[in-house]
Amino acid sequence: MYRKIMTMAAGALVLGLSTLSAEAAGKNICVSWKTFQEERWKTDEAAIKAVVEGAGNKFFSADAQGSAAKQQADIEGLITQGCNVILVVAFDSDAILPAFQAAADAGVKMISYDVLVEHPDALYVTFDNVGVGRLMAKTMLEKGKQEGDFAFIKGDKGDPNATFLFQGIMEVLKPNMDAGKIKNVCETFTDGWKPDAAQKNMEQCLTSVNNKVDAVISENDGMAGGVVAALEAQGLAGSVPVTGQDGDKAALNRVALGTQLVSVWKDSRVLGKAAAEFANMIADGKAAAELPGVGKFSGGAKGVEVNAVLIPPNPVTKDKLNEVIEAGWVSKDEVCAGVAAGSVPACN
């Protein structure tokens, strides 16, 4: 602990000195991607770049192409190039630790973006993942059902996120379950988060309880699609609220049609924008612990305490569909396909 405070103080000192020496010039904000092949990171990059360049700083990025070794070399290169702050989407959060240490030694500030790297000097910026589960359950209680027979369609058993989500869900539902208001009638993992597997699981669930299901907590949108197909075959779609997450186009359409209650949306542009703003502030000399909304996070595998900003996701329900449309995430036509006129404000 003492050592940590000392390193942070030393870091602040170094930062203070470097801001003095480079007062006038724009700062260099750099990103090391784990793999740029996935569509979503392009969205993040556009958001980060806009904020960085908008503040008069320069933006650089490197793509590790899914290799831990290349990512380490990338970060060393970025340090040499004179980056002031490096955002890292780690491919392997353990193998990257030496690179984080090298950056700390060189006085470069690190932000672990979306993927936690347990280095005490790095700031962790991510969506609140346990919060997604909490939000699903909260929305269900507020806008869906408060009591009755609940079915839980969980994600793949090998994915820790499926369990994190479930923890968050249970945290919120527990008071009502303890009071006997909510009954867990089916609970099942779904191989590979597959929608068709979720459909089969939901069919068996409905058969086993003879359609007595009042609400379904599905851990993502894809599976919610399977769940709704199973409900529809029993004429229950629309009367049984279903949760989901990801902001899938098809799911947002279901929200508009009323067959799905909510899709918890993690807008990667919001995450990118927030992280870039923090990067700008840190580059200007602000200490990570002084950033707005920062807290301590020690929920990683090793329990290392880091400064963290957890961005709350957005639960998109029928009355909030205008937000996804206005954000340009999805077109109005896609959301409103097949929606009866006048039933959804966002579609008018």
Place this chain on the structure above:
Amino acid sequence: MSMAATDNTQTPAMAQEGAVTRFLRATEIDSRMLGMIGALLVIWIGFDAASAFVRGGEGLLGGSFLTPRNLWILLVQTSSIAVMTTGMVLIIVMRHIDLSVGSILGFTAVCIGTMQVYWLGPLVGVGHPAIWIITLALGLALGAAIGAFHGSLIAYFGIPSFIVTLGGLIVWRGAAWSVIRGETVAPMDKNFKLIGGGISGITPGSIGAIASWILGLVICAAIVAMIYNGRKQRKRFNFALRPMWAEYVLAVAGCIVVLGVTWVVNAYYWPKGVVDRWAQQTGVTVPPEGMNIAFGYSIPVLIALGIGIAMTFLANRTRFGRYIYAIGGNPEAAELAGINTRKITVLVFALMGMLAAVSASISSARLDSATNALGQFDELYVIAAAVIGGTSLAGGLGTIYGAMLGALVMQSLQSGMTLLNFESATKDMVVGCVLVFAVWIDQVYRRRVK
């Protein structure tokens, strides 16, 4: 061996045989198939009894497994895998393997979905009756083309089928992702949706009670006609005849099974929500005690049955089919006998690709959307079903109906365990063990027959 067997029938040894053996010999029923049906019944009864303890229901033993509803859904859930096993049997019989069927399924499904939602829908108007026909035809052609491509790599370039289709497994899954960039394509065309057996608006994806009874009676009549015709043919060529009582047993048993299944699918009625929606839209008043509208045979099950019959005919009665078994029995001999083994290989893989496209249509229509994960791991279930159904990985042996029964056994296990709320890890372990156990039993049986 076969000579010894025929000799046996004329010796007094026959009298010493057990009643079961005598029955099997007289009716010429494949005892392995009988074993599998027995296993299936044990599984079904076991699950019904177990679910009776857990929650209770309207099943035969007070559980929720042997209810018309669960059996109806079980058949629909089996249909996609069952369709693909019919092709996989022929591939394995030819001493090849196809690991790519799940990925071909995923790829063709997203292509069909993309055509329906993004191309043809906006072009000719959503819900146009031409959409499902065009997209289905193109989907089948695409599946066949991919299969033919795999087949030609195997046949003409000499790359082992394991490698070609392992590559295909990876390639087509990736291709499926790139077509839709990981998004979900939905909703499917409203007519296409019926292929999945679900309810599209108020039109059910099944044929209803009257048509189902008619179909059941037609199949029954066909069974009787086949038995009669078979006897006539045997007489004509002076072949050994089955005793008359055995012919009757077969005809009656066949009809009982067909009509029993028909009764079950007709005993599953529209759920209340659907009846209400239907009444609302058609202006019919529902009596207070509710209405019983039967589902009947669902379209995916009919597709699977039709394909099963067609493939059985293809395998047993056509030159193409007999060549496949000849190649599987001894590839060198087949080639020396003048069979164009390369052409047959290409055709068999093309057929497999097309069947994967049929399954793609069933799965995506059932889910009412197409995703790039559709059909993942299906190749394993398809191969497992074929092997459980008695297809020998050494080639030359295997039946279509056996493989389809194998698919039903696998799906019964999975559905039953889900019904009982088993952990998914337990489900995986049970299914894996059953696969190995079934093959072991099969080996023991084959050795004893020898």
